[in-house]
Amino acid sequence: MIRLPQTLASPVRKAVTSVRAYAPALAAVPATLRARLRRGTGAPRGHDSPHGQDSPHGQDSPHGQDSPQDPPVRLPRLSPRRVGLRLRLITGFVVVAVLSSLAASVVAYYLVQRSMLDRTQSNVIGEFKNTIGRTVSADMPKFANYSNLSVEYLQQLKSALSVQGRYDVKLAQVQEDGIYFFPDFDPRYGVDIPPDFAQMARSNTVQRRVEHRGAPFLLVGAQVYAEVPERQTGRPTPIMGFVIVSLAREAEDLRTLTQVLLIANGVTLAVAIVFALVAARGVLLPVRRLGRAAYALGDGRLDTRVEVIGHDELADLARTFNRTAGALEGGIAELRALEASSRRFVADVSHELRTPLTAITALADTLADPGVSAADRETAGPLVTEGVRRLRILVEHLIEISRLDSGTAALVLEDLEVAGAVAACLAPRGWTGRVEVEGPDGLMARLDPRRFDVILANLVGNALKHGAPPVVVRFAEQERQGVAGLTLTVTDHGPGIPRWLLPLVFDRFVKLDRARTSSEGSGLGLAIARANVELHGGEVAVLNDPAEGAVFTVWLPLGESA
Amino acid sequence: MRRPARRRKGCLVALLLLAVGCGIQPTAATVAGDPPIARAKSQTNVVYFLKGGELVQATRPGLPNVPEYSMQQLLDGPTEVERARGLSTQVEPNEVVISREGDVLSLWGKPDTRGLALAQLVCTGTAVPGIRSVKLSWDTRRHTCAEFASAMGK
Numbered sequence: 001m002i003r004l005p006q007t008l009a010s011p012v013r014k015a016v017t018s019v020r021a022y023a024p025a026l027a028a029v030p031a032t033l034r035a036r037l038r039r040g041t042g043a044p045r046g047h048d049s050p051h052g053q054d055s056p057h058g059q060d061s062p063h064g065q066d067s068p069q070d071p072p073v074r075l076p077r078l079s080p081r082r083v084g085l086r087l088r089l090i091t092g093f094v095v096v097a098v099l100s101s102l103a104a105s106v107v108a109y110y111l112v113q114r115s116m117l118d119r120t121q122s123n124v125i126g127e128f129k130n131t132i133g134r135t136v137s138a139d140m141p142k143f144a145n146y147s148n149l150s151v152e153y154l155q156q157l158k159s160a161l162s163v164q165g166r167y168d169v170k171l172a173q174v175q176e177d178g179i180y181f182f183p184d185f186d187p188r189y190g191v192d193i194p195p196d197f198a199q200m201a202r203s204n205t206v207q208r209r210v211e212h213r214g215a216p217f218l219l220v221g222a223q224v225y226a227e228v229p230e231r232q233t234g235r236p237t238p239i240m241g242f243v244i245v246s247l248a249r250e251a252e253d254l255r256t257l258t259q260v261l262l263i264a265n266g267v268t269l270a271v272a273i274v275f276a277l278v279a280a281r282g283v284l285l286p287v288r289r290l291g292r293a294a295y296a297l298g299d300g301r302l303d304t305r306v307e308v309i310g311h312d313e314l315a316d317l318a319r320t321f322n323r324t325a326g327a328l329e330g331g332i333a334e335l336r337a338l339e340a341s342s343r344r345f346v347a348d349v350s351h352e353l354r355t356p357l358t359a360i361t362a363l364a365d366t367l368a369d370p371g372v373s374a375a376d377r378e379t380a381g382p383l384v385t386e387g388v389r390r391l392r393i394l395v396e397h398l399i400e401i402s403r404l405d406s407g408t409a410a411l412v413l414e415d416l417e418v419a420g421a422v423a424a425c426l427a428p429r430g431w432t433g434r435v436e437v438e439g440p441d442g443l444m445a446r447l448d449p450r451r452f453d454v455i456l457a458n459l460v461g462n463a464l465k466h467g468a469p470p471v472v473v474r475f476a477e478q479e480r481q482g483v484a485g486l487t488l489t490v491t492d493h494g495p496g497i498p499r500w501l502l503p504l505v506f507d508r509f510v511k512l513d514r515a516r517t518s519s520e521g522s523g524l525g526l527a528i529a530r531a532n533v534e535l536h537g538g539e540v541a542v543l544n545d546p547a548e549g550a551v552f553t554v555w556l557p558l559g560e561s562a
Numbered sequence: 563m564r565r566p567a568r569r570r571k572g573c574l575v576a577l578l579l580l581a582v583g584c585g586i587q588p589t590a591a592t593v594a595g596d597p598p599i600a601r602a603k604s605q606t607n608v609v610y611f612l613k614g615g616e617l618v619q620a621t622r623p624g625l626p627n628v629p630e631y632s633m634q635q636l637l638d639g640p641t642e643v644e645r646a647r648g649l650s651t652q653v654e655p656n657e658v659v660i661s662r663e664g665d666v667l668s669l670w671g672k673p674d675t676r677g678l679a680l681a682q683l684v685c686t687g688t689a690v691p692g693i694r695s696v697k698l699s700w701d702t703r704r705h706t707c708a709e710f711a712s713a714m715g716k
Contacts, residue, residue: 117586121594129598137604139623147634148659153625197591205598208591216586225597237600251586 086284090276097272098265105261112257116250121207121218124245127163128220129205132241135160138226140237143173146182154182161243168244174202174223179240191217191244201240209247216247286314290321302329348509352394352523360387390522397524400454401508404531411448411535413559418443418475418486425456426473435460439475445486446559451532458529459490459552467492467549480555485538488554496544505542506530529554607632608689610682611640611649616715617681619689620644629690630667633660636686652679665694666704673698681710 135157143150154171161169168188172181179198191212200206201221208219221242225234289306296304304325306318363384366372372380403409419441426432456473463471471492478487497505504510509523533540538556545551607624609632610617620640625631637658640649652674659670667687675683675698685707687696695704707714 113586125594129595133598133601135602135626136598136600137602137623137626138600139604140600141623141625141635144638147637148661149625149628149631149634153628153631156627194591200591200593203597204593205595206591207594209586209589211588216588219591220594222597224600226600234597234599236597239600241598247586254585 085287086280089280089283090273093276093279094269094272097275098269101265101268105265109254109257109261113254116253117209117247120245120247120250121220124167124218124243125205125207125220128161128241128243129222131160131163132157132222132224132239136224136237136239138235138237140224140226140239142175142238157239157241161241166245170242170244172198172240172242173238174236174240175238189215189217189244189246191219193219193221193242193244197221198240198242201242202236216251218245218247219243220245283314286318290314290318293321293325297325297328302332345508349398352509353391356387356391356394360384360391363387394522394524397522397528400528401524401531404528404535409531409535411451413446414449416445416447416449416452417441418445418488421447421449421452422456422473422475425453426460429457429461431460431464434464434469434471436470436472437474438472440477443475443477443486444558445556447536447556448532451535452556455529455532455554456488456490458525459554462525463490463492463494463550463552466497467494469493472548477558478555480539484558486556486558488556490552490554491545492549494549496546497542497550499544502542502544506540602626605629605691607635608686609636610685610689611636611644611651612678612682613648613650613715615678615713617678617685617710617713618649618715620649629692630660630662630687632686632690633658633667633669633683636682651682652677653682654679662693665692667693667696668699669696670699678710678713680705681707681713685710685714 157171158169159165161167168191170181170184170193172179174180179202181193189212191210194208194210197206197208197219198221202223205220205222207221210217210219219242221240223240224237226237228235286309293304293306302325305322308315308318308322363380366380367377367384419437419439422437422439423432426435426437460471460473469492471490473488473490475486475488478485501510506526506529508527510526530540533554533556536556538554540555541553543551543553604624604626607622607629609620609622611620612618622632622635636651636653637655639651639653639655654674656672656674658673661668661670667690669683669687673679673683684696684705687693688707695706697704
């Protein structure tokens, strides 16, 4: 009771040849898969290479060979590659976050610095121009010598310009031969006015930032002009004023800003690391789960599946893994079933061969015995011949089915007149009188005549053998799923086929009665008939007609008529 | 090995930019607008010089908020333009410190008081708004310009 699908014919033939050869191949599958899965690349290398020779240290690499008796390598919890992936993820995340944060900080710093300095400078300049304009009169006399009165005036001017003593002020008088600074008795910062700056200040209000003893200062200076109504440019007064403003407060503010920005960047770094860890975890957890599952699969636990979470690429990968594992499990199960069925087939074949051989041997022994009577010899002779004939049929059937299994059987199509072909099948076997034929004359089909003969002969022979007469062969043209075809039924009027046998009747070595084995056919006839029908691309079915008996129905495509 | 190196270089560039831009950097002198315009009101100072042995008034631009500056202008003597007009002075340009106490102007140091010099000093002093008399620091006597009405020119 073996059922072999046609598609698996080739492995079966191999199995018939040598079942033993199959076992190591099956055993090798999980190990090969394991090696392939672990390495994550194409061809399994470990089993092909000579033992230990591909390793320069003469030792097996951890992922290399994995013979079944070795203890399975534990999946390392912290292999360098895994740390690398996490590290790479975190580094990328952090670098991007910190770089953008730094860029934002730099831009913010520059903007703040510029606006702060611009504001301070324009405030100072505006205040300076306003104050000195309010304090100097257009017809200001030159100071010939410095009496206490001129000093008093200069002190007034100075205190006005210094804005409650916050700025250092220097005053000068322009004379014919240059700029003369009034003596400054209480310089606050000790910053001197550079001569070129003073010279520039004669025509415009000028400003300049200098550094004095590590501290930043702003210099603003100008000569005061008097408005002359009829002229574009004013008339210069002899008075020049300079203010020296410490930018220490601005520098301090900028330092504070720097610190704040650095702290913000540090916070960004910390947050980025936290986010990166979370993200890495989100990626690495599924990867680790997949890795564990792949390892288990490689270990032979073919029912391993992973949970598909989400809709991302990792979920796709998990789905692919599950599908692969499913296909692998199915394939392995099929291979195991095949192995079992081929073992049974071989056992059946041996059994079938032994039965006639036993009979022949016994009869041959009888013939060889000198004490056996002539009458017995006459009885034994034909029996031996019959046994040998049956053995030959069995072997022929085996060869036929093995050819069909191997896929080497080829169709030799010819145009047949069906009624003629049926008659040509029945006549030589002496069945013409025992079988009724119903069907149209002149129905043409493109079939392999020899195989058609085999199909019909097997069905009719089966009906004659197991059913009761009359056996009726009917054929007619019938279309199935849009394909023109030929339906051929063989009906007997026997008791029909037992219900349990119906689904198995086309299997090999299926017999109604095991006990009658020795006296009946090979048990391969219907299997061969079905294989030939399927080779034509047709279908075969069997059912019990309560009014008649067993009805075998064959449908064959008509093929393209020549 | 190329990627980390490039990254490190980028970091260095960023830090360098940050360091260069940090704090307040010195600049060259730049023009920050037009020069300031003098708008202060200064009263006109009256200074007494001599012309033909008589006291005559000359007017000078004053200093804002320092009305007594006319005394200094007297000590400095007439300008060239005034000399050309025939003005002269008998006040020697000695070191004099001028102080004000209420409506009295005190002259310290060594003011020249010979001849019409005292008249010049007193009249110029009392011409200062708010000043009614002039006194010499070593003397208790307060002079007014009325004392020298005989010397006053037309």
